Amino acid sequence: MRRPTSLTLRLTLLFGIAAVLVFSGFGWLIENSIQRHFAEEDASELETISEAVSDVLFDTPFKSNRTALARRLDDILVGHHEASLQITASDGQIIYASSGPDLSVLVRTTTSAPGGGLAQNWSDGTDHFRGFVRSATENNQSDDPAYSIAVAVPIDNHLRFLNSFRYTLWLMVASGIIIVSLAGWAAVRQGHAPLRDIITQIHRISVNQLNTRLSPDTVPHELTDLAVSFNEMLGRMEEAFRRLSNFSADIAHDLRTPVTSMMTQTQVTLSQTRTVDEYQEILYSNIEEFEQMTRMINDMLFLAKADHGRSKPNIASVDLVREIRGLFEYYEAWAEERNVTLLVEGTATVSGDQLMLRRALGNLLSNAISHTPSGETVRVELDTSGNEETRIVVENAGAEILPEHLPKLFDRFYRVDRSRPEGGTGLGLAIVKTIVIAHGGTITVVSSRGLTRFRIILPKPVTQSG
Amino acid sequence: MKLLIVEDECKIGDYLKQGLTEAGFIVDLARNGLDGQHLAMTESYDLLILDIMLPDVDGWRVLKSVREAGGNVPVMFLTARDNVDDRVKGLELGADDYLVKPFAFAELLARVRTLLRRGATPVAETTLKIADLELDLIRRCVTRTGQRIKLTAKEFALLELLLRRRGEVLPRSLIASQVWDMNFDSNTNVIDVAIRRLRAKIDEDFAPKLIHTLRGMGYMLDIREED
Numbered sequence: 001m002r003r004p005t006s007l008t009l010r011l012t013l014l015f016g017i018a019a020v021l022v023f024s025g026f027g028w029l030i031e032n033s034i035q036r037h038f039a040e041e042d043a044s045e046l047e048t049i050s051e052a053v054s055d056v057l058f059d060t061p062f063k064s065n066r067t068a069l070a071r072r073l074d075d076i077l078v079g080h081h082e083a084s085l086q087i088t089a090s091d092g093q094i095i096y097a098s099s100g101p102d103l104s105v106l107v108r109t110t111t112s113a114p115g116g117g118l119a120q121n122w123s124d125g126t127d128h129f130r131g132f133v134r135s136a137t138e139n140n141q142s143d144d145p146a147y148s149i150a151v152a153v154p155i156d157n158h159l160r161f162l163n164s165f166r167y168t169l170w171l172m173v174a175s176g177i178i179i180v181s182l183a184g185w186a187a188v189r190q191g192h193a194p195l196r197d198i199i200t201q202i203h204r205i206s207v208n209q210l211n212t213r214l215s216p217d218t219v220p221h222e223l224t225d226l227a228v229s230f231n232e233m234l235g236r237m238e239e240a241f242r243r244l245s246n247f248s249a250d251i252a253h254d255l256r257t258p259v260t261s262m263m264t265q266t267q268v269t270l271s272q273t274r275t276v277d278e279y280q281e282i283l284y285s286n287i288e289e290f291e292q293m294t295r296m297i298n299d300m301l302f303l304a305k306a307d308h309g310r311s312k313p314n315i316a317s318v319d320l321v322r323e324i325r326g327l328f329e330y331y332e333a334w335a336e337e338r339n340v341t342l343l344v345e346g347t348a349t350v351s352g353d354q355l356m357l358r359r360a361l362g363n364l365l366s367n368a369i370s371h372t373p374s375g376e377t378v379r380v381e382l383d384t385s386g387n388e389e390t391r392i393v394v395e396n397a398g399a400e401i402l403p404e405h406l407p408k409l410f411d412r413f414y415r416v417d418r419s420r421p422e423g424g425t426g427l428g429l430a431i432v433k434t435i436v437i438a439h440g441g442t443i444t445v446v447s448s449r450g451l452t453r454f455r456i457i458l459p460k461p462v463t464q465s466g
Numbered sequence: 467m468k469l470l471i472v473e474d475e476c477k478i479g480d481y482l483k484q485g486l487t488e489a490g491f492i493v494d495l496a497r498n499g500l501d502g503q504h505l506a507m508t509e510s511y512d513l514l515i516l517d518i519m520l521p522d523v524d525g526w527r528v529l530k531s532v533r534e535a536g537g538n539v540p541v542m543f544l545t546a547r548d549n550v551d552d553r554v555k556g557l558e559l560g561a562d563d564y565l566v567k568p569f570a571f572a573e574l575l576a577r578v579r580t581l582l583r584r585g586a587t588p589v590a591e592t593t594l595k596i597a598d599l600e601l602d603l604i605r606r607c608v609t610r611t612g613q614r615i616k617l618t619a620k621e622f623a624l625l626e627l628l629l630r631r632r633g634e635v636l637p638r639s640l641i642a643s644q645v646w647d648m649n650f651d652s653n654t655n656v657i658d659v660a661i662r663r664l665r666a667k668i669d670e671d672f673a674p675k676l677i678h679t680l681r682g683m684g685y686m687l688d689i690r691e692e693d
Contacts, residue, residue, distance in 0.1 A: 287682030294568045329620055330646040334659040359650040366656075 008188050015184025016177065023173040023180075031166055038158045042130045043119050046151045049083055052076045053149050054136040057087070070096055084131075086150045095147065103150040106131050121155065130155045194219050198227065210238040250413040254296060254426065258289040292425070299427040303412065306434045313353035313438050320348045320392065323358050324380050327365050339374040346382035348390045350458050352439050360435040361392070363428040364454055368396035371452070392456040401447040409445055467582055468492045470509070472502030472528060473517045473544065482515070485571050486578070499523030506532050511539055513581055518545040518552070526559055533560045540581045544569075572637040572683040579634055594629040597689050599668060599676060601629055610672055620645060621664050628677065628687035637684040661685055 053076060056062060062069035073096055077083055084100030088107060097103070101124050119132045131152025198214060205212045213234065216227040262285075269282045324344045328335075335342050342365075350357070368378045376397035383391040401409065401416060408414045410433040413426040432454075436443045441458040469491050473479035476497070483495045494509070496502035499520040506514055506528060514532070516525035529541050542563040543556050556564050562584075563577055594601040598611045606622060608615045617625065623645045628636065638657040642648040645660075661677060669675050678686045 284681045290568075291570070291682070294570075297568065326647065330642070330648050331656060332620070333663050334656045337659050337663075355649065358648070362648065362650060 008185065008192065011188040012181055012185040016181040019177040019180035019184075023176045027169050027173040030169060031162075034165065035162060038155070038162070039119070039130075042153055042155060042158075045080060045083070045153055046119060046130070046132055049076065049080055049085065049151045050132075050134045050149050053085065053087070053151070054134070057136055057147055057149075066095065073098070080153070083151065083153045084129075085152075088148050088150070090146055090148075100154075101127070101129060101152065103131065103152055106152065107133055107148060107150050128155050128159055129153065194223055198223065198230075202230070205234070207241070210234060210241055247412055251300065254413055255293065258293055262286050262289050296425040296427065299425045299431060302431060303427065303434055306438055313356055315351050316354060318350055318352050318354045318357055320350060320357075320361075320382050320390070321346075323354070323361060324365075324382070327358065327362050330362070331365055331369055335369050335378070338369065338372070340369050340372045341377040342369075342380075343377055344380045344382070348382040348384045348392070350390045350439075352458065353435075356435045356438065360432045360456075361394075363432045364394045367428060368394050368452070368454075371398045372396045373398050388460050390458040390460075392458070393453055394456075395451055395453040397450055398452060400450065401445070401452055403447075406445055406447065410443070467512045468494070468510070469513045469515060469578070470494045470496065470502065470505055470511045471515045472496045472499065472506075472520065472525065473515070474498055474520050475517070481571075482574070485575070489575055491578075499525070499528055503528045503531055506537070506539075507535060513578060514539055514541045515578070516541060516543055518543055518547070518556070526555065529556075529559050529561060540584065542577065542581060570637050570639075570683065572635040572680070573640060576631070576634055576636055576640050579631070594626065596629060596632055596676060596687065597674060598672075599629075601626060608668070610668055615667050617664070617667060620660070621667070624660060624664055625668065625687075628685065631687075633686065633688045635680050635684050635686050641685070657685075 053073065056069065056072050056076065062072055073085060073087075077085060077098055082100065083098075084103060085096065085098045086094060086103035086107065087096040089095050094104075106120065106122065119130050121128065121130050123129070129152045131150060134149045134151070136147045136149055198219060201212075201214055213231045214227040216224045216231070219227050265282055265285060269278065321344065328342045328344065331342065365378065365380075372378055378394070378396045381391070381393040381395070383393075385391065405414075405416045409416070410429050412430040414430075415426050433443050436456050436458070439458055441456055443454065443456045445452065445454050447453070467490075469486060471479060471482050471486070471493060473482060473495070474497055479495050479497060483493045486493045494505055494511075496505050499522045502516070502520075503523050514528075516528055518525040520528075525543055525545075529543075532539065532541070540562040541560065542565060543561050544565050544567060545552060546567045553564050562581055565574060565577065592602070592604050594603065600609045601622075602608070603626070608617055608622065608625065624641065627641065627644050641657050661679075665677050669677055674689055676687050676689065678688065678690060680686055
């Protein structure tokens with residue numbers, strides 16, 4: 001997967017794009033309105049001139065006197081700086097042409113209308129002009145255009161101004177974009193400061209300080225969730241780490257005890273010459289300790305593998321009644337000797353690892369039988385409620401387990417009665433719990449009114465093939 | 467019966483050799499993979515016992531070269547690593563058994579005997595006998611000195627196992643696995659109780675005693691002179 005772009009870069013780019021759009025929009029708007037303003041100004045000037053000219057053209061004193069007319073027209077133009085004018089009669093004869101650019105081009109290319117065509121821009125090579133052509137009709141008799149009036153004003157000044165204004169404008173737009181982007185970048189950096197603070201805090205947490213917590217109240221509220229969930233994760237890690245440390249300590253303790261006893265026994269035996277029987281006795285006693293240690297090592301390995309998810313359940317359909325019956329056959333003689341009755345009620349088929357489930361149920365049964373007083377019963381109830389989850393209850397009569405022991409019952413090496421080891425490894429119920437969890441189930445225990453009940457709930461498997 | 471042990475740990479190798487020699491086998495011991503490979507290829511053995519983790523040529527390579535050379539001698543692996551992948555790999559390469567350390571010597575001995583017996587043609591027996599005890603496999607009934615003894619199905623299976631492997635020490639774990647199909651290390655009390663009950667039925671009122679307890683190792687069915 002590609003690594004996502006840095007947050008700073010993303011936000012800065014976003015700011016930049018927004019700034020470009022906004023500033024360019026404004027720039028374009030300003031440039032356009034100024035251009036339009038100039039165009040309107042020119043148009044109104046041209047209009048003024050052409051109206052004045054049409055008034056004069058049909059005035060009686062000038063009708064026949066071209067010289068006087070020319071003088072009068074010159075006067076009109078005086079008030080309008082550098083405006084040019086050309087009047088053409090309907091027969092094509094030029095009646096008047098002011099100094100300045102030749103307007104014949106304009107006349108030729110423009111259809112003159114009495115209402116007035118649109119103003120046009122053109123250039124004679126060096127200078128730029130705006131102008132239009134109007135038809136003038138005596139007494140507004142529209143079908144007989146007497147003259148066409150071409151008027152033009154130079155617009156080089158406007159263009160020059162516009163050019164320099166445009167340059168300044170876009171320079172400002174560009175600076176604006178840069179400034180906003182930089183400000184955005186700085187704001188983002190600044191905004192990330194609390195994040196960097198948290199990172200610094202997290203960096204400082206080492207294995208020995210798993211009890212450290214981030215303080216969710218001192219971070220911006222957007223980061224509160226992060227701090228809280230990080231704290232929760234730390235909590236889980238601390239718990240797991242504590243368990244692991246305790247587990248190692250327990251292993252050391254539980255191995256040291258048999259090793260010490262064997263060592264003492266063997267050394268004492270060797271300290272003087274003994275009979276063959278005595279030597280045999282010490283070797284037998286050693287074998288028993290070794291067997292106990294071997295069992296413990298095997299159990300610990302099983303748990304270690306299950307903890308690392310290395311022993312994946314080998315899923316198949318398991319008939320629990322058959323498993324229980326098989327286990328009953330196995331424990332039968334022992335239970336009879338203890339005068340304990342074994343009972344199973346209900347049926348259930350689950351999908352799971354047969355060997356692991358058998359081991360879990362075997363541990364539970366063996367535990368139950370050994371804690372049941374003579375004449376009492378160990379009862380197993382199987383129940384699959386509405387095809388959803390499977391309930392397995394292993395219940396035995398007998399002395400209740402004190403409430404303070406219950407939560408720790410499934411802990412490794414936890415023994416209710418330390419003075420009565422009974423040859424167990426102290427890992428039996430921990431293994432049961434591990435197996436149940438590997439199957440996605442839960443296990444609980446209650447002990448009251450002379451009954452101890454272990455209850456396993458196995459979920460309905462998600463897929464049949466698993 | 468000639469066996470080859472390839473084991474680099476001195477103590478384990480020595481005691482395996484001593485134990486198996488005392489059990490009546492002729493035993494060669496190689497202390498590294500190269501010697502082991504050489505011996506396995508040149509000598510003729512009835513069984514190879516190979517440690518997997520060896521400093522030079524590992525147990526798998528030894529097995530591979532033996533099988534490639536066409537040898538079909540039974541092979542048992544010893545390993546400290548109990549891991550399904552390893553087990554599968556060993557069996558795929560043609561190993562016949564797989565024993566995880568730490569193991570009980572009685573367990574090893576029982577399995578060695580099973581592997582060696584595998585080659586022999588089994589005799590379709592209908593009755594098993596020792597002293598005056600008789601087991602009728604077809605009618606599933608037991609008599610001692612002609613007297614009929616009632617056994618439960620599991621007691622019968624247990625007696626059959628002991629009888630088929632008379633003279634061998636059977637560890638409790640092996641009994642649990644063979645008779646009840648229980649392959650986890652559980653309360654071994656259970657086996658003791660079952661044996662005690664069987665004893666009460668077939669041994670208590672009779673002589674000689676047939677079922678013997680070998681402390682720290684397991685049980686054995688045999689006629690012993692000293693009893």
